[in-house]
Amino acid sequence: MNPTIKDVAKYANVSIATVSRIVNGLPGYTEDTKKKVQEAIEALGYQPNAIARGLINKRTQTIGVLFPEVSGMLSSEVLEGVENAAHDGGFSVIVCNTTSSGKRTVKYLRLLQEKRVDGIIFASENVKEEYYKIFQEMQVPVVLVSTASQFNLPFVRVDDYEGAFRATEYLIQKGHKQIGMIGGSFEDPIAGVPRMKGFQDALEKHGLDFTDQQMTSNEGYRFQNGKESLPLLLDKLPLMTAVFAASDEMAIGAMAAAHQLGIRVPEELSIIGYDNLKIAEMCYPALTTVSQPLKEMGQSAGEILVKLIKGKEKEAESRYMPFTIVERQSVRDLRKK
Amino acid sequence: MNPTIKDVAKYANVSIATVSRIVNGLPGYTEDTKKKVQEAIEALGYQPNAIARGLINKRTQTIGVLFPEVSGMLSSEVLEGVENAAHDGGFSVIVCNTTSSGKRTVKYLRLLQEKRVDGIIFASENVKEEYYKIFQEMQVPVVLVSTASQFNLPFVRVDDYEGAFRATEYLIQKGHKQIGMIGGSFEDPIAGVPRMKGFQDALEKHGLDFTDQQMTSNEGYRFQNGKESLPLLLDKLPLMTAVFAASDEMAIGAMAAAHQLGIRVPEELSIIGYDNLKIAEMCYPALTTVSQPLKEMGQSAGEILVKLIKGKEKEAESRYMPFTIVERQSVRDLRKK
DNA sequence: ATGAAAGCGCTAACAT
DNA sequence: ATGTTAGCGCTTTCAT
Numbered sequence: 085m086n087p088t089i090k091d092v093a094k095y096a097n098v099s100i101a102t103v104s105r106i107v108n109g110l111p112g113y114t115e116d117t118k119k120k121v122q123e124a125i126e127a128l129g130y131q132p133n134a135i136a137r138g139l140i141n142k143r144t145q146t147i148g149v150l151f152p153e154v155s156g157m158l159s160s161e162v163l164e165g166v167e168n169a170a171h172d173g174g175f176s177v178i179v180c181n182t183t184s185s186g187k188r189t190v191k192y193l194r195l196l197q198e199k200r201v202d203g204i205i206f207a208s209e210n211v212k213e214e215y216y217k218i219f220q221e222m223q224v225p226v227v228l229v230s231t232a233s234q235f236n237l238p239f240v241r242v243d244d245y246e247g248a249f250r251a252t253e254y255l256i257q258k259g260h261k262q263i264g265m266i267g268g269s270f271e272d273p274i275a276g277v278p279r280m281k282g283f284q285d286a287l288e289k290h291g292l293d294f295t296d297q298q299m300t301s302n303e304g305y306r307f308q309n310g311k312e313s314l315p316l317l318l319d320k321l322p323l324m325t326a327v328f329a330a331s332d333e334m335a336i337g338a339m340a341a342a343h344q345l346g347i348r349v350p351e352e353l354s355i356i357g358y359d360n361l362k363i364a365e366m367c368y369p370a371l372t373t374v375s376q377p378l379k380e381m382g383q384s385a386g387e388i389l390v391k392l393i394k395g396k397e398k399e400a401e402s403r404y405m406p407f408t409i410v411e412r413q414s415v416r417d418l419r420k421k
Numbered sequence: 422m423n424p425t426i427k428d429v430a431k432y433a434n435v436s437i438a439t440v441s442r443i444v445n446g447l448p449g450y451t452e453d454t455k456k457k458v459q460e461a462i463e464a465l466g467y468q469p470n471a472i473a474r475g476l477i478n479k480r481t482q483t484i485g486v487l488f489p490e491v492s493g494m495l496s497s498e499v500l501e502g503v504e505n506a507a508h509d510g511g512f513s514v515i516v517c518n519t520t521s522s523g524k525r526t527v528k529y530l531r532l533l534q535e536k537r538v539d540g541i542i543f544a545s546e547n548v549k550e551e552y553y554k555i556f557q558e559m560q561v562p563v564v565l566v567s568t569a570s571q572f573n574l575p576f577v578r579v580d581d582y583e584g585a586f587r588a589t590e591y592l593i594q595k596g597h598k599q600i601g602m603i604g605g606s607f608e609d610p611i612a613g614v615p616r617m618k619g620f621q622d623a624l625e626k627h628g629l630d631f632t633d634q635q636m637t638s639n640e641g642y643r644f645q646n647g648k649e650s651l652p653l654l655l656d657k658l659p660l661m662t663a664v665f666a667a668s669d670e671m672a673i674g675a676m677a678a679a680h681q682l683g684i685r686v687p688e689e690l691s692i693i694g695y696d697n698l699k700i701a702e703m704c705y706p707a708l709t710t711v712s713q714p715l716k717e718m719g720q721s722a723g724e725i726l727v728k729l730i731k732g733k734e735k736e737a738e739s740r741y742m743p744f745t746i747v748e749r750q751s752v753r754d755l756r757k758k
Numbered sequence: 759a760t761g762a763a764a765g766c767g768c769t770a771a772c773a774t
Numbered sequence: 775a776t777g778t779t780a781g782c783g784c785t786t787t788c789a790t
Contacts, residue, residue: 086560088767099777104769112775129558134535135475136767140782144472146515146536154504155716157699160497167491167518176515176536178483181504198471199483199513221466223423307703336703343705362494363700366644366673368680379492425783436761441785449759473783477766 087128096124107132138200146176147389148196149205152184157333157361158378159207162229165382166205173390175202186212193218203389205229205382210273211237225392227400229385230376231274238392238400240385242407244275247374248282251328251356254409256290259418260326260354263287264317265299266310266338268330275305279330279358297321305330310337315345325418326354332361332373339367339414350416360410370412381405424465433461444469475537483513484726485533486542489521494670494698495715496544499566502719503542510727512539523549530555540726542566542719547610548574562729564737566722567713568611575729575737577722579744581612584711585619588665588693591746593627596755597663597691600624602636603650603675605667612642616667616695634658642667647674652682662755663691669698669710676704676751687753697747707749718742 089107093100098117105112106121113121124130138144149166151159163179170177178201180192193215196204204219204226211233219226219237228239255263265283268276280299287294297320302309310329314337318324329335335357339349347353349369357364360375384403391397426444430437435454442449443458450458461467475481486503488496500516507514515538517529530552533541541556541563548570556563556574565576592600602620605613617636624631634657639646647666651674655661666672672694676686684690686706694701697712721740728734 090767100768101770101778102776105776108769110770114775117775131531131535133476133537133767135472135481135537136782137769138472138782139470139476139767139784140769142782153501155497155501157494157497160492160494160500163497163516164490164492164518167516171518176517176532178513179500179504179516180513181501181508194468195513198468200470200472333703340703340705340707363703366670366677366700366704368677368705370677426785427783437784438761438763438786439759442760445785447785451759454759470783473766474785475766476768476783477785479766 086133087130088133089130091128092121092124092130095128096121142200144200144202145174146178146199146201147203147205147386147393148178148180148192148199148201149207150180150182150189150192150209151207152182152209154179154181157363158230158359161361161378162207162382162385165379165384166229166386167382168379169383169386169390173386173394175390175393182209184209186214189215190218193222197222203227203393205385205389207231208274211235225389225400227385227389227392229381238388238402240381240388240403240405241274242376242381242405244278245282245285247358247376247407248279248328248330249286250282250407250409251358251374252283252286253290255326255328255354255356255415256286256292258326258354258415261292262321262323263292263298263326263328264321264324266313266317266327266329266334267299267301268305269303270301275330276301283328298324302334305334307333307337307340310334311341312337314338314341318345324353326356326415329355329357332357332359332364332371335371335373335414336363336367339371350414354415356409356415364410365412369414372412372415373410375408375410377405377407423470424467425470426467428465429458429461429467432465433458479537481537481539482511483515483536483538484540484542484723484730485515485517485529485536485538486544487517487519487526487529487546488544489519489546491516491518494700495567495696498698498715499544499719499722502716502721503566503723504719506720506723506727510723510731512727512730519546521546523551526552527555530559534559540564540730542722542726544568545611548572562726562737564722564726564729566718575725575739577718577725577740577742578611579713579718579742581615582619582622584695584713584744585616585665585667586623587619587744587746588695588711589620589623590627592663592665592691592693592752593623593629595663595691595752598629599658599660600629600635600663600665601654601658601661603647603654603664603666603671604636604638605642606640607638612667613638620665635661639671642671644670644674644677647671648678649674651675651678655682661690663693663752666692666694669694669696669701669708672708672710672751673700673704676706676708687751691752693746693752701747702749706751709749709752710747712745712747714742714744
């Protein structure tokens with residue numbers, strides 16, 4: 085077995101209280117005993133037991149992070165940010181893959197409760213009433229990433245409406261007039277509705293008519309959704325010169341469909357995405373897209389959570405992160421030449 | 422505060438021992454008291470404290486997973502598999518992002534030791550002597566994913582030599598004779614050397630000369646590495662008709678370089694990758710590649726670890742996972758017209 | 759069938 | 775400056 089504080093105390097001929105003080109950097113001992121104890125620790129290879137500590141301190145120095153899909157490219161970048169911030173703040177992170185299932189989410193929440201995590205980061209999904217109740221029960225701080233909620237929970241995200249609005253304006257500024265959108269779900273209050281609304285409003289602001297003929301809606305935001313959507317859109321809007329896709333995966337799916345149909349991007353069809361995943365710069369042509377600073381968002385959420393846990397903050401600050409449009413090769417400027 | 426076992430006992434008018442028995446499904450009580458206690462639990466919303474349990478049971482039901490880069494596309498798929506297996510086995514997983522730094526790795530290992538995790542999964546990196554010593558100290562099972570080691574540690578991985586050999590043969594069977602390779606590092610005993618050796622041996626087996634002119638080596642396996650490697654290779658091997666890249670990211674980087682140089686893939690240049698990341702089917706043209714079953718590997722490693730922890734297995738079984746070559750559009754068959 | 763009590767490894771209040 | 779002791783919430787003998 086691992087040596088305990090008792091063993092160290094015995095070895096160094098002091099009481100366990102003294103060892104504890106030295107280990108925790110509290111005052112109350114001579115340099116001499118300190119050295120003795122440190123030697124004992126060294127000799128025995130003593131490691132304080134975080135479990136015992138947690139029991140008494142009511143602090144586990146651990147947070148839980150819930151993702152609908154941990155292997156998603158979006159999640160994995162956010163996770164890296166969270167992990168980084170947590171680690172810097174002295175916390176470990178337990179990952180939970182909810183697979184967007186309510187049951188699994190509740191199960192995980194209960195688990196995190198039993199494990200007495202000090203805080204929770206909830207990502208990319210809607211906060212159901214049921215979850216919120218558990219949050220309250222748990223009495224630990226919660227911060228949302230890439231989501232908002234009807235409840236009073238701090239969040240870190242970008243303004244989806246604004247991002248979509250600007251993406252659309254970008255296309256318009258490049259001279260496009262027949263613009264289609266590959267949208268998400270009308271049920272989705274985060275990545276779905278706001279992005280579609282932003283698209284529509286930008287069009288109208290610039291005097292371009294909007295009819296629902298120029299938009300498809302999708303259950304998910306995957307490659308396949310985008311790939312299937314493009315032909316549909318082309319059908320309804322044959323003169324379309326540009327597409328705004330509500331996610332990079334969909335944008336790249338649309339690109340694949342275009343390739344298949346023999347439509348050249350960006351010469352014949354411009355495409356702009358949303359997210360700025362790593363793949364955006366790897367595909368051909370490199371994708372112009374609305375960049376969400378995913379890692380920074382995770383980092384930021386982690387930092388806020390840590391502050392909240394340490395009680396430095398009383399009320400939670402939410403943060404809107406800045407998005408940018410990163411220009412690559414998938415959009416053609418119609419005004420030139 | 423959360424109610425404790427004491428509260429439940431008081432509420433139900435029994436001793437804490439009885440509550441404990443009921444909660445843990447041990448024998449020794451009447452149906453009647455069981456009901457009473459369950460009602461108390463329900464009424465109070467009691468959740469057993471996993472920390473207290475861990476202290477006494479010496480089991481935390483938690484495992485640690487170390488990745489060089491959690492946001493890597495490779496890691497994230499493996500992680501999903503691990504998390505899945507762990508969860509099924511009743512374990513939570515703590516993720517650690519080592520950033521390939523030895524110091525950070527050691528720090529994390531110490532942390533996991535303090536947190537008394539029940540087991541460790543170590544991914545995609547070389548096991549240094551220093552790490553191995555800590556493993557031994559910790560006295561917990563360890564399983565390697567996508568790595569092997571000089572030590573007697575169970576691993577789950579595919580045979581890199583074999584995979585590279587087959588990829589090269591595939592190219593040869595398609596009629597290619599001038600084949601280049603974008604390789605990894607000679608310092609890397611996993612993804613580096615074996616894949617390069619496999620390439621070389623396949624060439625020689627089929628009577629094609631091998632000179633180091635037809636290979637580049639790289640520090641990393643990223644998009645940029647591949648992108649920079651292709652022109653170098655083309656320089657040395659102007660008649661090259663096919664490239665084998667030691668990773669999908671590099672393959673896609675090579676593709677990007679080819680596009681830039683006006684070389685058409687696969688018409689003028691065939692490319693085969695290694696990994697089968699999600700991007701492989703999203704890029705254009707879709708990438709033919711050696712598929713590693715990443716999620717399954719993670720899952721498998723998780724399962725082995727759980728078995729080891731539960732003591733069902735005495736000695737660790739290592740597993741070579743089967744790879745397959747998934748044919749998409751990036752390789753041209755030279756034999757057909 | 760049930761309860762009392764010891765103790766897991768630690769911290770913190772209270773002596774000395 | 776150092777030690778003694780009472781828990782933290784639980785499991786597990788050992789009695790009854």
